[in-house]
Amino acid sequence: MFDFVVVGGGATGYGLALRLAADADAAAQVALIEAGPLWSRRRPRPAWRWPTVAQPGLNGRAVALVAGKGLGGAAAWGGAAEPPPAPGTLTVLTDALAVRVLLQGRRATGVEFHRAGLVQQLQASRAIVLCAGALPSPLLLMRSGIGPHAELVAGNVATRHDLPGVGQGLQVPVHVAVPLRRAALALHRPAASVHLALEQPASRGRLRLEGKDPYQPPRLDPDLLSERDDLEALLHQARLALEGLGAQGLRAARPWAGPLSDLALERLLRERAEPGPGVAGGCRQGDGPLAVVDAQLAVQGIAGLYVADASVLTQLPADGQAVAALVGPLAQRLLSG
Ligand SMILES: Cc1cc2nc3c(=O)[nH]c(=O)nc-3n(C[C@H](O)[C@H](O)[C@H](O)COP(=O)(O)OP(=O)(O)OC[C@H]3O[C@@H](n4cnc5c(N)ncnc54)[C@H](O)[C@@H]3O)c2cc1C
Known part of the structure; x- marks a missing residue:
């Protein structure tokens, strides 16, 4: 049993996991689940490639969005420095694909993931934070039964919480x-x-x-x-x-x-x-009918579940700082909660 489970070791996820694990007073046990490999200088960098449906605005062409995969996420892909090593209280699981958040009623209790051909689960007593990026985070919510009811039904997933804004409002350069x-x-x-x-x-x-x-x-x-x-x-x-x-x-x-x-x-x-590179939206922060997370990044209506990545932004970041800036306040809130 961990205190916190963070999904995605990218621009926000690895920084958040380090902050949570480094707080000596909290002595929290933290696990990080990352679908890609450890950071390396290997080229070409591992990447996600997300095909789109035919785009009427592009004369009917289908295209693909690209995102970084591995510790450091898209930032590592863009040539950022090697991330610092993990301390003793952070368990990093690489090559591990999170597939859904486990719920007990309206509370998130763990994450199911696939690693080395096995289906595994990690439980979190305090919080689960999705930092998987603007496309995977809303997708994970939907696969967990959190999203627009009609779309969950169409995708053959039982609705656990009807949240109409999940997957909406994507902005792509x-x-x-x-x-x-x-x-x-x-x-x-x-x-x-x-x-x-x-x-x-x-x-x-x-x-x-x-x-x-x-x-x-x-x-x-x-x-x-x-x-x-x-x-x-x-x-x-x-x-x-x-x-x-x-x-x-x-x-x-x-x-x-x-x-x-x-x-x-x-x-x-x-x-x-x-x-262009980068995507924002999909789990919009704010209030109103299409908001997915509140001002503290907590998923509306589900206890113990947060999203902290580019999916909560309503606009593409002007630079990497807007995404990284999510980490500090959330770490503080989680550690004091
Ligand atoms: C080539 C390129 C250049 C860019 N240049 C700029 C720039 O100049 N300025 C700028 O501001 N932004 C730029 N961006 C965008 C910027 O990198 C992103 O906005 C930022 O990295 C988003 O951070 P994030 O934490 O939301 O997601 P990411 O950094 O993408 O991290 C998400 C992590 O989660 C992992 N993950 C995904 N799904 C799962 C799953 N199911 N289970 C486990 N792990 C999972 C991924 O492998 C990844 O490591 C660029 C992006 C790319 C691809």
Whole structure:
């Protein structure tokens, strides 16, 4: 029996587990369950690849979202420093896939996970904290029977707590690389493509269960470029980039000959747009009907269960600090509770 079980050893999870385990007064027994391996310099880095459904905003193309997998999470993937070693009171289980939260009535009591081909469980006497990231955390809640009732029924999962906001409000950045014509670049050394980026898109998507099987990918619909404002912002950036090329005498490097109508430019942007790294939303913090966690990151209506990762954010973080900032106050609350 542990005091705390943390799921996911990424930007928030490993930091939180270290904080909980390092408090000498609390002397808490902490377990961390991480689906990926220990941090290493091995390349390529292990990663999650989440396929989406066909995106109308991308001319019907399906794409994939990518996230880091392993101690350090996406931050390690992005080249962050090696995380500090775990103290004696922290039990780190790597290559362990959490599949659901165990509930007794409206209280979370443990986590079921798969490791080395075995189904195992860990019990927590004080709290379970999901730090698995913006797609896995809402998915774990839904597989545990916590989520929108109709979607749980469709996914063949018995509803333990109807929470309509789980899996809703996903925000995914959009990047577009428009290649330039190489022949025209022979005398210059600019980038070979023009990069456009929407880091705070207005479009929001959703995640649905396809079934109980933890290895079955969810139905992921980020609904990229569904809001007209997003397209307008990209069109504006593209026009500015074209003007910039003209001003630098690089008109011939433009990826198309002659003038391009707004409609043709829109089609081109929709054809080339891809999801950027990072996702926010899915377990929104706040109040109102679609809130999943409260101001203290506690899951509404379920005792002993918290979410602390990018899924609670209503907007993509401007930098890694917004996610890491969740750790301190939550550790304090858990240790004093
Ligand atoms: C390539 C790349 C570049 C990025 N660049 C930036 C940037 O420049 N600035 C910025 O602010 N953000 C950036 N991000 C996003 C940023 O890394 C994330 O916002 C941040 O890491 C989210 O932290 P997190 O704790 O929510 O999840 P993560 O760091 O993704 O950690 C989640 C962890 O949980 C584990 N996990 C998932 N499911 C399970 C399960 N079922 N059981 C057990 N463990 C599980 C995962 O393996 C992972 O280790 C980037 C992301 C990527 C992928």
